[in-house]
Amino acid sequence: MSRTANRENSHLISQLLSITTLILIALFFIDSSEQLFADGFIQRLHTQLINIWRA
Amino acid sequence: MVNNKSKMTSLMKLTPFLKAFAWISLVAAFVMGQISNQTDYNALLKQAFPETELVKLPTENNELFLYDWRGQKPQQQTLEQSQNQREANWVVVGQAQGYGGPLVVASRIVQTQDGGMTQDVRLIAHKETPPYVERLVKKQFFRDLSHRQVTDDFLLSEQVDGYSGATVTARAVSQALRGSVHLMAIETLALEPTWTADPWVFGWDEVGMLLLVGMTLMISFKSKHNIINTFKLILPIASLVFVGFYTNASLSVGSFAGLFLGYIPDLKQHPIWWILMGTIFIGILLMGRNLYCNKLCPYSAVQSLLHKITGINMKVPKWLSKHGRSLILSMIWVAFMLIFLSGHPALGTYEPFSMMFALEGVGLQWYILPLSLFGACFIPDFWCRYFCPVGLMINESVKLRRKVVNQIKNKLGRS
Numbered sequence: 001m002s003r004t005a006n007r008e009n010s011h012l013i014s015q016l017l018s019i020t021t022l023i024l025i026a027l028f029f030i031d032s033s034e035q036l037f038a039d040g041f042i043q044r045l046h047t048q049l050i051n052i053w054r055a
Numbered sequence: 056m057v058n059n060k061s062k063m064t065s066l067m068k069l070t071p072f073l074k075a076f077a078w079i080s081l082v083a084a085f086v087m088g089q090i091s092n093q094t095d096y097n098a099l100l101k102q103a104f105p106e107t108e109l110v111k112l113p114t115e116n117n118e119l120f121l122y123d124w125r126g127q128k129p130q131q132q133t134l135e136q137s138q139n140q141r142e143a144n145w146v147v148v149g150q151a152q153g154y155g156g157p158l159v160v161a162s163r164i165v166q167t168q169d170g171g172m173t174q175d176v177r178l179i180a181h182k183e184t185p186p187y188v189e190r191l192v193k194k195q196f197f198r199d200l201s202h203r204q205v206t207d208d209f210l211l212s213e214q215v216d217g218y219s220g221a222t223v224t225a226r227a228v229s230q231a232l233r234g235s236v237h238l239m240a241i242e243t244l245a246l247e248p249t250w251t252a253d254p255w256v257f258g259w260d261e262v263g264m265l266l267l268v269g270m271t272l273m274i275s276f277k278s279k280h281n282i283i284n285t286f287k288l289i290l291p292i293a294s295l296v297f298v299g300f301y302t303n304a305s306l307s308v309g310s311f312a313g314l315f316l317g318y319i320p321d322l323k324q325h326p327i328w329w330i331l332m333g334t335i336f337i338g339i340l341l342m343g344r345n346l347y348c349n350k351l352c353p354y355s356a357v358q359s360l361l362h363k364i365t366g367i368n369m370k371v372p373k374w375l376s377k378h379g380r381s382l383i384l385s386m387i388w389v390a391f392m393l394i395f396l397s398g399h400p401a402l403g404t405y406e407p408f409s410m411m412f413a414l415e416g417v418g419l420q421w422y423i424l425p426l427s428l429f430g431a432c433f434i435p436d437f438w439c440r441y442f443c444p445v446g447l448m449i450n451e452s453v454k455l456r457r458k459v460v461n462q463i464k465n466k467l468g469r470s
Contacts, residue, residue, distance in 0.1 A: 010369045010433075017430040018375050021442060022382070024426060025405050028419040029389050032402040041396060045091035052090070 077388050084395040085315065092398035094159060094180065096120055096148050103161055103179040109146055119238050120148040124163060145243070148179075149235025152325075153227035155309065155400045156182030156318040160231040164205060164239060170246045171205040173236060178228060182318075182399045186415040187221040196225060200232060205240040208251045209233040226256070226324050255323045263297050264304070264330045271334065271350045275342065291349075291356035299353025299412040302327060306335075306347070307408060308390045308444040309400030316398060339452045343460065348439065348446045354408055355439050355446075358431040369433040371441065379441045387444045406443070 100109050100122065108125035124144035145164045150157055158181035163174045176197050181188060191197065200209065209229045211222070230253070240246040270286045270293070298304050304327050313319075320328045331351065338346030349355045375382070390403035397403075401417070407424035410416035416424070430437035439446055 011372070014369045014434055015372050017426065017433070017437070018372055018441065021423065021426050021430065024419055024423050025386060025442070028405045028423065029386075029393065029403075031418055032393050032397075035402060036393060036397045039397070041091055045087055048090045048093060 081388070081391055081395065084392045088316075088395040088398050091396075094150070094157070096159070099159060099179045100146065100148070100161060103177050104146070112145075114242060116238065116242050119242050120235070121239060121243060122146040122148070145239070147235045147239045149231035149233075151227040151231035151234065152318055152320045153181055153183050154187065154223040155184060156313060156316065156398065158183065158224070158227055158231060160228055160235070162200075162232055162236060164236065166244070167204075169204060169206075170240060170244050173201055173203050173205065173232070176200040176232060181224075182401065183224050184401050184409060184415060185417065187224045190221045191225060191228070196228070200229070205236050205244065206246060206249050209236070210251065210254065223320075223325060227320075230321065230324055253321075253323055255326070257326055260302055261326050261330065264302070264327050267293055267297060267351060268330060268334045268346075271346050274350065275338075275344055275346060290351075291359060294351050295353045295356035295360070297353075298331075298351055299356070299408075303409065303413045304328070304331060305353050305408045305412065306331060306445055307400075307404045307406045308387060308448075309394060309404035311445070311448055312391050312394040312403060313400045316395070316400075318400065335449060339449065339456055343453055343456050345446070345449045345453055347449055348443075352439075352445070353412065354406075354443075355436065357411065357428070358436050358439055361428060361431040362435050365432040367433045368435060371434055375441055380447065383442065383444060383447045386442070387448065390444060406445075 097111070109122040110125060112121045112123050114121055122145060124146050144166070146161055147164055148159060148161050150159050152158075159179050160176065161179045162176045164171045165174050178188065178191075178197065203209065209232050211226055211229055233250075233253070237248065237250060241248060267290070270290050274283055274286050274290065276283075310328075310332075314332075322329050331347075334351065335347050338344045349359075371379075386405070390405065392403075394400050394403040405420070405423065407416065407420050407427060410420050410424045411428075427438040427442065
């Protein structure tokens with residue numbers, strides 16, 4: 001394989017690795033956010049704020 | 056060219072607003088998290104013992120959380136059950152710091168001739184990574200804590216089998232149980248404290264960690280002595296084996312966010328955490344150096360090793376080189392937001408260290424691990440330079456420290 005082709009391939013590989021890792025980390029954060037809301041964070045915050053307001 | 060310049064100027068004008076927004080939103084998330092994540096023992100006990108009537112008992116000691124076990128709600132009892140439940144029964148609740156934050160343990164106590172006995176020990180709230188708790192449940196760790204006298208020591212490896220791979224969680228559970236049961240034994244059952252006081256957990260693991268820290272400090276003094284060169288060769292492998300695989304003590308973004316939430320493990324029970332964190336802070340404050348990355352961090356050792364094996368040096372994309380720092384800062388911000396709002400460090404910890412060293416992980420972390428290892432084969436320090444939050448936080452702290460010291464020196468120089 002020519003040097004130019006090698007350089008292009010390595011550029012592609014490093015682009016692919018970097019972008020895929022970033023996408024996976026972003027997906028991890030999205031998954032965590034869903035877990036946070038599924039856990040009832042909004043309801044708990046709402047209940048506690050009402051308790052504080054009443055107190 | 057003109058367009059690029061104007062874009063740059065607009066971006067530079069936005070930067071202070073972005074920084075202000077980031078800090079304000081973190082403070083807001085912290086406050087909201089503190090409000091919504093207050094531990095409600097009554098709600099936790101209702102969830103853990105749904106068919107049972109529990110009435111909180113007033114106690115003189117504010118640290119004792121004691122509930123009268125009134126048994127199953129009357130309409131659900133058989134005659135035999137209602138007769139059995141005339142003997143005194145309580146539920147006592149205790150709390151301790153686990154690996155990922157505070158955990159809450161509830162134990163039913165039945166009065167006996169000798170005093171009392173534990174029954175049905177349950178972990179009713181925790182912030183541990185689920186596989187660690189599942190490991191304890193599978194090995195019947197909670198069952199081992201039941202049917203014991205309230206005056207027992209409840210110490211790991213003496214009366215209770217500790218479980219490697221989940222030892223930190225196991226220690227925290229036994230500490231929470233010990234604290235609450237012993238307090239109840241004194242206050243309610245009027246028993247004499249015949250048990251051993253909380254011991255120091257200090258063995259060969261802790262000695263090993265101190266030796267590694269010693270090597271790190273000696274390397275940092277940049278001497279040309281032969282022994283320092285030997286330490287430079289040994290340290291990465293020793294960190295990989297000891298800090299990584301043997302103790303699984305590597306630090307993550309969750310460890311640092313946990314500091315703000317007050318999730319600080321007990322010094323007697325978890326000295327290794329204190330040794331590692333202490334070394335980092337001594338490095339930052341006293342030496343102005345990052346003593347963790349490329350020295351004590353086992354994952355950086357993995358990255359270097361993989362890269363040495365392949366010897367391939369691919370160039371990182373230009374956009375990643377240019378914006379790498381901003382990307383990591385953004386990831387740190389998102390991680391901290393999630394951790395502050397949930398009070399659960401595992402939700403924001405995207406680093407794949409537990410998968411690598413303990414084969415424990417959740418969901419997408421299993422995909423991030425092979426990708427980061429594969430990347431390290433081709434790009435030097437792939438994870439460390441472009442994705443690691445811990446390294447950036449320590450390096451930024453070191454930079455801040457240097458800036459402050461220089462400012463002080465300048466002021467002293469002028470005066």
